[in-house]
Amino acid sequence: MKVAVVGTGYVGLVTGVVLAKLGADVTCVDNDKAKLKKLREGISPIYEPGIEDLMKQGVEEGRLRYSDSVAKATKESDIVFIAVGTPPMEDGTPDIRAVKAVAREIAKNVSHYTVIVNKSTVPVGTGELVTQILREEGLTDEMAEVVSNPEFLREGSACYDALNPDRIVIGANSRRAASKVVELYWPVQRPMFITDLASAELIKYASNSFLAMKISFINAISRLCELCGADVQDVAKGLGADARIGNQFLQAGLGWGGSCFPKDVSGLITVSEQFGYDFKLLKEVVNINEDQTINFMCRLENRLGGLKGRTIGLLGLAFKPNTDDIRDAKSLAIIEFAKARGAKIKACDRIAAENVKAIHPDIEIVDDPYAVAEDADAVILVTEWAEFRNLDLAKLAKPMKSKVLFDGRRLYGPARAERAGLEYHTIGSGNGARLFD
Ligand SMILES: NC(=O)c1ccc[n+]([C@@H]2O[C@H](COP(=O)([O-])OP(=O)(O)OC[C@H]3O[C@@H](n4cnc5c(N)ncnc54)[C@H](O)[C@@H]3O)[C@@H](O)[C@H]2O)c1
Known part of the structure; x- marks a missing residue:
């Protein structure tokens, strides 16, 4: 054919x-x-x-x-x-x-x-x-x-x-x-x-919006975990083991981004409006997603006593691993937040860095993940690329000005980070789970 x-x-x-x-x-x-x-x-x-x-x-x-x-x-x-x-x-x-x-x-x-x-x-x-x-x-x-x-x-x-x-x-x-x-x-x-045509068109929007909703749901739970001392990873495991719910898209983190979810969720909201339906549920899904990154960055700002003049190292820029796509990537929201408060950014992402550099030419790009830590006041793990999984955290900690790690994807865990001399902050973690880390 x-x-x-x-x-x-x-x-x-x-x-x-x-x-x-x-x-x-x-x-x-x-x-x-x-x-x-x-x-x-x-x-x-x-x-x-x-x-x-x-x-x-x-x-x-x-x-x-x-x-x-x-x-x-x-x-x-x-x-x-x-x-x-x-x-x-x-x-x-x-x-x-x-x-x-x-x-x-x-x-x-x-x-x-x-x-x-x-x-x-x-x-x-x-x-x-x-x-x-x-x-x-x-x-x-x-x-x-x-x-x-x-x-x-x-x-x-x-x-x-x-x-x-x-x-x-x-x-x-x-x-x-x-x-x-x-x-x-x-x-x-x-x-x-x-x-039919209309149903096929709607299936796509409904699928992406449902997946985004699952992530926003677990991220809302992650906020509650931080307040009540539970651990979102364990909650997600227990929740996802229910066959009616399933364990996919229950990974708490910085939130969803990329070229599809943000565009398709807002697309479904506006298209619903045009047909006369106010999709309030999805509006809240978007709000939770935006709050998630802001809350994370506010925690960093509080920890460092302000971001003015600070150097922040970023591990990863792509909206997720294995792509160079940075459309609506959480890295962009993080960079904007930090730059607006006078911080300097150093970042490592071998695949997506060029795309981010085109939008933010003033950020420093380094090829070696350990180089983001040099003189950094904090390092943020933004994208869980495989090469970041096995980093030697002690080597990462060594050249840092203050040894603060903010893990936006729950990649390392407190025990591993603390053994390396890093002060560890992540998403959705109360105290209980530290026993089992
Ligand atoms: N990227 C994804 O993961 C994904 C997944 C599912 C669905 N989609 C949907 O698929 C569509 C395409 O997404 P994408 O990510 O591939 O977009 P993209 O921007 O990567 O690619 C679009 C391509 O179309 C070309 N183009 C634009 N106007 C043209 C014209 N008049 N004649 C010829 N070429 C033209 C552009 O040059 C570009 O190469 C979007 O509607 C998107 O929502 C994307």
């Missing part, structure tokens, strides 16, 4: 290489010339484990190519994916201008029956909007139809996720359009769930 994927970001590129691996003939399209140059040189513009191997395999086997022409790719394809960004606007509403622009360009170039698959995360009703664009360009159902196929991959394990999805959601208005997409995904051999 001939497929075009428009947008070669985290979702589009992964979708393209995975479909090529599964046997489709794929053209990945982007309007960013610099990205295309890198792709043609075999270099992935994003950090994603395994992606360059899949790119190489696809190109060598003749099933993957890159293009800047939506028109040409559309004419040659049976299925065209839209995988462009839908960033939030000022009020939280998803900006779907790129989706509409690409849909229009596709519509102008359809030459035979084509299924336009919306993979971008879009508000309910966007599938109908794209259908309207097709109609405006004179295309009937006989020539072009729209399918919603939201993506659930996680950055950092995106290739694996795309090859092993829990489910494939297909929203369509006709059996013909849905069948085409079922056929494409058939080699994945994973459960497929076929529904």
